[in-house]
Amino acid sequence: MSTHDSVTEPTRGLPDVSELVVGVLGGTGDQGRGLAYRLAKAGQQVVIGSRTAERAETAAAELGLGVRGADNATAARESDIVIVAVPWEGHAATLSGLREELAGKLVVDCVNPLGFDKQGAYAIRPEEGSAAQQAAALLPDSRVTAAFHHLSAVLLQDPAIEQIDTDVMVLGEDREATDTVQALAARIPGMRGIFAGRLRNAHQVESLVANLISVNRRYKAHAGLRITDV
């Protein structure tokens, strides 16, 4: 269907991010740990953050691959790129407390505001429009992007899986920032970072995880997304 060189096109001209330190706030949760593992395995320097340094250090030691652990503030301070993978319930409080540490940093929000009841998952709409927009409102001195929403934590953490065949939708206002996050995603084998709009269109990307949960239940899968014709 495409006349493009479909595998390489979205990564062409992206910056070299191999020397950047990546912090993962909430790095002891499944999503955070999975991302930390994949990025470290790809050769990235990774610091996982947690509310207590001890928990982060324990998780880091389990991951190996040179991953370090620290409290969230230290992890933020020591990183160039900071992935926010905390539970939605703690999102606003965690970020409000880290405004100074995150000043000047590239922040990547991957939080999915979801509720759960007996019918499954459903989208929660934050007052600011999305988790990413809430992050942008709370962190006026950071460059805030949104990405890494649709990855299966199970697949990310499974060492038997070499490739993560999923695209990462990257959203943000600032081309340099989204290019950097796209390049980071592309470090993980099988993964592509695809620019997918501004933060005002982050809500649907975040809440699409509710649909992927339905897919997983119906098909006993670990569903992800590929964008076709790119």
Added chain:
Amino acid sequence: MSTHDSVTEPTRGLPDVSELVVGVLGGTGDQGRGLAYRLAKAGQQVVIGSRTAERAETAAAELGLGVRGADNATAARESDIVIVAVPWEGHAATLSGLREELAGKLVVDCVNPLGFDKQGAYAIRPEEGSAAQQAAALLPDSRVTAAFHHLSAVLLQDPAIEQIDTDVMVLGEDREATDTVQALAARIPGMRGIFAGRLRNAHQVESLVANLISVNRRYKAHAGLRITDV
């Protein structure tokens, strides 16, 4: 990544829909015409509807393949499955006026409530939660599903393209209804219908089109979605 028979699994056990008549309301628009063309090409009986029978008949004659044209009310009455592909602006008014004709029918809403400004497309949140939930509220005697949101009208209408390599997320409350819509999607070569949740999770599926528009602009593509691991 998957242990599934990944191409056939989602269609296993789906009903035979080859004898069902498909109506396409708003069938003279790009999306409706594209869907009508693909379904007719796959051997489905198709009636496209428009506000005036003349416009529908003209569009039907252009499509060929046995496609008929009629006013929306007639198209609804003569069909088993009715795809709603009208512009969002006319969605509520069109459906309110067709409550009787659509009673007992399987309705497939594929409308994307979007706004546009100089920064591109953005999601509009209907009072009912989504276009599909609005349809369900206006059509209490119909079985309402949501599907066919992420297809490129350009690719659908291009006769040089044999396969539409895109998955169709199908949402609804009623298993028999969503199975039928999945089977309809699977009639089109390259396409799979994948169950992706209840109507309360339709908003993000509808509004994700804003993100695909951003993808299309950035990469000069006609982006669609594939669901991985299914």
